[in-house]
């Protein structure tokens with residue numbers, strides 16, 4: 001069981017996504033648990049203020065430390081192996097390998113940053129890791145937290161069926177997917193590659209491997225490290241390069 005605690009100023013952001021498809025099924029099966037916590041509930045006073053002006057001046061507001069710290073502390077439990085993760089553009093870039101590592105913990109407390117940032121003392125003393133999901137600007141960490149929950153949950157044993165997890169392996173092997181087709185055989189005059197209709201399973205497998213390598217070479221050549229390719233894959237890659245359109 002992997003438990004996620006999402007700390008946010010916008011708890012409603014998560015209600016629909018957490019109740020669809022594989023994420024909903026994983027929760028209903030008790031394989032993961034997702035709690036959404038409103039940081040504002042931990043802010044004092046009638047006005048429950050969660051932001052303030054930056055010391056030193058400048059534009060924008062900063063998330064106050066105390067409500068975030070109290071929210072974190074309210075979710076920590078002794079004897080549970082967990083991480084506190086801040087979602088921020090300054091974090092380490094989230095990739096499949098990090099998803100795999102995170103899937104091994106018992107609890108992930110995901111803190112969604114907003115405004116111009118969170119008081120640095122939170123990061124320095126109450127956060128274990130900082131994650132960014134890529135080089136673009138979001139309004140806050142919420143969409144990023146969703147990405148992390150989805151990518152990590154898929155790797156919790158039992159969350160995917162056998163068929164789904166076998167397919168998942170193909171990206172983990174470092175290649176892009178081969179092209180897929182379904183009925184009709186002819187769509188507005190556009191045919192399906194003949195080989196896929198032939199019933200020659202060995203040739204189909206070779207075609208798929210070739211197309212996966214072709215796409216990877218065309219779109220993400222940095223994935224094709226010589227030393228990580230098998231003998232057959234190297235041979236196919238040379239053929240793909242040679243017959244380069």
Ligand code: 6GU
Pocket residue numbers: 086087088089113131132133134135136137138139140141144
């Ligand atoms: Cl985690 N937060 C924000 N605000 N923007 C981002 C991000 C996170 N990751 C990529 N862009």
